[in-house]
Amino acid sequence: MLRHCAPCLLAACLGLLLGGCATVEAWERGVLARPHMAPDPRPMRSSLRAHVQTSREAAPPAGVGDGGGCGCY
Amino acid sequence: MAVVVAATEAGPSAAAAALMAAALLLPGLAAQAQVVADDTGGLQAALHRDSVRAPGGGIPSSPALSVEQLAWRGSAPLDGRHTLEVGAVQDTWSGATPVAIAPQVALGNRPVLRGAAGSLVTVGASPMITGRLLLDHADRPVERDAAGRIVDAPDLLHTLSSASPETRRQLDLKLQRRLDDGQMSLGIGVSQERDHQARFVSLARRLDLGASTWTLALSATRADIAAVLDHDAEPYFDKTPQADRLLRRNGQTVHQGRRDEAGATLAWTRVLGPGALLDSTLSLTESRGDLSNPYKAVSVIFAPPTAVEAGDTGDVRTGDLRALLERRPDQRRQWNAGTRLVLHHEASDGALHMGAGVFADSWGVRGVRLSGEWFQPLDGGALLSLRLSHHSQSAARFFTPYLVSHQAWRQLTVLPDGSITARNYDPALLPPHFSSDTRLGAFGSLSLELGYSRPLTDQVDLDLSALRGWQSGRLKWGGNGLGDWADRRYWTLQASLNWRFDALSPTATDHGDTSPGHATGTHGDPQLPVPAGVAGVHAAPGQGHWMLGLRLGAQRWSGPWRDGSTRLSDSQAAASGCAGAPCASLPDRMDMRMSMLELMVGLGRQASLMLMTQHMTHRMDVALVPGAPPQDVPVHSGRHEHGGLGDSQLHLRWHGGHPGLAWVLGLGLQLPTGDAGATHRRSHQQDGAPMGAALQTGGGTWDLLPSAAVHGAAGPWGWGAQLSAASRLQSANAQGWARGLRWQADGWLGAALGAGWGATARLSWRVDHGVQGTAKGATTPLSPTDLTAQQGGRAAELGLGLSTALDAHGGARRGTLSVERVQPLSVLTRGVQLSPRNSWLLAWSHHL
Numbered sequence: 026m027l028r029h030c031a032p033c034l035l036a037a038c039l040g041l042l043l044g045g046c047a048t049v050e051a052w053e054r055g056v057l058a059r060p061h062m063a064p065d066p067r068p069m070r071s072s073l074r075a076h077v078q079t080s081r082e083a084a085p086p087a088g089v090g091d092g093g094g095c096g097c098y
Numbered sequence: 099m100a101v102v103v104a105a106t107e108a109g110p111s112a113a114a115a116a117l118m119a120a121a122l123l124l125p126g127l128a129a130q131a132q133v134v135a136d137d138t139g140g141l142q143a144a145l146h147r148d149s150v151r152a153p154g155g156g157i158p159s160s161p162a163l164s165v166e167q168l169a170w171r172g173s174a175p176l177d178g179r180h181t182l183e184v185g186a187v188q189d190t191w192s193g194a195t196p197v198a199i200a201p202q203v204a205l206g207n208r209p210v211l212r213g214a215a216g217s218l219v220t221v222g223a224s225p226m227i228t229g230r231l232l233l234d235h236a237d238r239p240v241e242r243d244a245a246g247r248i249v250d251a252p253d254l255l256h257t258l259s260s261a262s263p264e265t266r267r268q269l270d271l272k273l274q275r276r277l278d279d280g281q282m283s284l285g286i287g288v289s290q291e292r293d294h295q296a297r298f299v300s301l302a303r304r305l306d307l308g309a310s311t312w313t314l315a316l317s318a319t320r321a322d323i324a325a326v327l328d329h330d331a332e333p334y335f336d337k338t339p340q341a342d343r344l345l346r347r348n349g350q351t352v353h354q355g356r357r358d359e360a361g362a363t364l365a366w367t368r369v370l371g372p373g374a375l376l377d378s379t380l381s382l383t384e385s386r387g388d389l390s391n392p393y394k395a396v397s398v399i400f401a402p403p404t405a406v407e408a409g410d411t412g413d414v415r416t417g418d419l420r421a422l423l424e425r426r427p428d429q430r431r432q433w434n435a436g437t438r439l440v441l442h443h444e445a446s447d448g449a450l451h452m453g454a455g456v457f458a459d460s461w462g463v464r465g466v467r468l469s470g471e472w473f474q475p476l477d478g479g480a481l482l483s484l485r486l487s488h489h490s491q492s493a494a495r496f497f498t499p500y501l502v503s504h505q506a507w508r509q510l511t512v513l514p515d516g517s518i519t520a521r522n523y524d525p526a527l528l529p530p531h532f533s534s535d536t537r538l539g540a541f542g543s544l545s546l547e548l549g550y551s552r553p554l555t556d557q558v559d560l561d562l563s564a565l566r567g568w569q570s571g572r573l574k575w576g577g578n579g580l581g582d583w584a585d586r587r588y589w590t591l592q593a594s595l596n597w598r599f600d601a602l603s604p605t606a607t608d609h610g611d612t613s614p615g616h617a618t619g620t621h622g623d624p625q626l627p628v629p630a631g632v633a634g635v636h637a638a639p640g641q642g643h644w645m646l647g648l649r650l651g652a653q654r655w656s657g658p659w660r661d662g663s664t665r666l667s668d669s670q671a672a673a674s675g676c677a678g679a680p681c682a683s684l685p686d687r688m689d690m691r692m693s694m695l696e697l698m699v700g701l702g703r704q705a706s707l708m709l710m711t712q713h714m715t716h717r718m719d720v721a722l723v724p725g726a727p728p729q730d731v732p733v734h735s736g737r738h739e740h741g742g743l744g745d746s747q748l749h750l751r752w753h754g755g756h757p758g759l760a761w762v763l764g765l766g767l768q769l770p771t772g773d774a775g776a777t778h779r780r781s782h783q784q785d786g787a788p789m790g791a792a793l794q795t796g797g798g799t800w801d802l803l804p805s806a807a808v809h810g811a812a813g814p815w816g817w818g819a820q821l822s823a824a825s826r827l828q829s830a831n832a833q834g835w836a837r838g839l840r841w842q843a844d845g846w847l848g849a850a851l852g853a854g855w856g857a858t859a860r861l862s863w864r865v866d867h868g869v870q871g872t873a874k875g876a877t878t879p880l881s882p883t884d885l886t887a888q889q890g891g892r893a894a895e896l897g898l899g900l901s902t903a904l905d906a907h908g909g910a911r912r913g914t915l916s917v918e919r920v921q922p923l924s925v926l927t928r929g930v931q932l933s934p935r936n937s938w939l940l941a942w943s944h945h946l
Binding site for chain 1: 140167171189309367369370371375377438440442448451457461463465473474481489491494551561565569594596
């Protein structure tokens, strides 16, 4: 099982490292509030993409679990 | 999750709201996202199409797989703390789908020939999942060349089947509660297909801590599978691997199973700097139960050592190719981790989104996904994006293109007494699990997506995207992927409207202006409720005013049968419903669903232009008539479905009036954008017959749609009347038939109930001349619905409805939400038809 988890743990550790400890004050967040700076600026596009991937690949994108049927196509 | 929702916003208004939220709310982005996530919505239409597959051997390509998707989502605040999110998805797919993989020499796709003797032309392919082929001493497929020598034949091919359109519908509801330190949400959903029903529930808790936001989501899904095996191919399948999950029901073989899935997702969002953001996700999913695909088979070549090819030295054996239903493990554990880094580029004001994800499961699949996307803001709030993504995966341990088993599929033995016994193969000599589903194979895929979005108004934006993808074994990291035979190309087109309102809640105020002349632009003023089933009173109140609307409809037909006003039993309908000959099948239920998007703009003080486009789905459940005489053509039973884009309409309307009375005159043109030529899938070695007009999504003709309406108000009461018609400009469509004249008269009364609510009662009288002509290629009628003469009729209906006004803050911009239940009062059918049942209509409109 540890072998299965290794890539995921590696990715999580990488994320933590990249996270650092920066503090960004509220008045410094103007750029972050721009629509194209959102983690997913077009969620309906992403949802469609994820649905196609789920139907076509063995590895669904993280966090996708829409329960769609047998995926015949 | 809420951060994701925030991303729906675009345009100056959304940006300003987000900026304000970011400035005011500490510390996390999630809280900011929640503020702007309220009162948003989106409607999306998408088309996905695979490359046309070539079966090889000079056989023309099969029809490409095609998926049409319609998705709708909305979010509205219930009070200061609670928000309700609603999402609905409907996708309809049809076309070629692989059923197995086989060596090319097995001729899994046999040519379909047409034409006169001596001049036959190959027009298509028909799947053949059994056959014979030669194997060498190492179990490799071989063949004889023109000189009779044995040569290697390593090429593989998908054995392709095709499917009639099938529709999946999914509904999700999520209730969110805002907390001081984050958010709690509870979600439920259901996904329905002909053969698959899934229900799911999720619980999520978001915690805002300093510069980070953590979200833990737990979910559980239960799916019940009841897949009817293809009656055409079923006799050729070896069903032994799934014998414990098959049962016979109504003369059909049904794969029945249950699948339970539990998942946990941990998401983490962190602000790295004024222009940098990191978003990471880690998820674990545990699936148990029936995880096999009932429509996928594995080619097994049974080649006992004794099956030596005549005339050879023993190096070549004859293999007996059989298709066994696949068998997967009953448990699967999946790990999924992903990270996305968002960086702002100051010089261009663009943003780079870089993503990386890894996947691993207990079946041995390992996947890696890398993506990069650039978002470039343009003038006027527009946004251009370019995305490049690569995915690579290894194969599941039990994936195999085909199997070779050193035993006979069936061994016949002559006993000493002269009798013959048959002994089937021993399943224990096969691997415990095997699948040829390409999705579990080793391959890579590359996709390129171009997107463009721009605000239409300060509340609505349009988003367009086109994706082109390539999937191939050569694109897998490290090589060793599937061969060229599994390559595919695909594209996906998407268009969506996303809207954002400051608030969307039932008004509790009276806005004063209740004159009908003004209300023609508001359709559903609290003082003038209009039934959801009346569309002709819409008109924009002035030049440049825009209105967005969504209209949903559902109609059902079921027994008893009718002929005119006379009720018939099933046996009477079967005896008289097929032009004198006894019917072989009878539908017992038909359903229609319609989703229509309306967009209106005012051309002047008294003129409006309206575009209406709709998505239709039809479903018909058909049962065989017991004791019916045998037919020359295949008789289909079970569920028939079709769905897709329907006919579109363009309306020009003039309106006027004075306080207390308003009138609207309309002239519409119906464009034949729907499908009027859909056919059933090919089966029993015969081409599929045309579907009946009741299953088509379009009429195939250009039509005129005149209408006239008048409505008024007196105190708390409203009233109205409308006359509308559909007149065909062509006598027949390309398929040889056309819908006839249809007209309808409506009269209604409305009453204001206070607090923005209104009630309506509507009486309507409809005359429908059904369908004229007969579709080319139509076969002998086997069911009453096959006869075009048995469509339409006359009906009187009563509709009872409720409506509520939806006002933006300040009451300057108005919307309405209305629902109506329509009940038949009197029905006079043309010929033998099922009885119409209650129908439901829901209409939402908003003035932008």
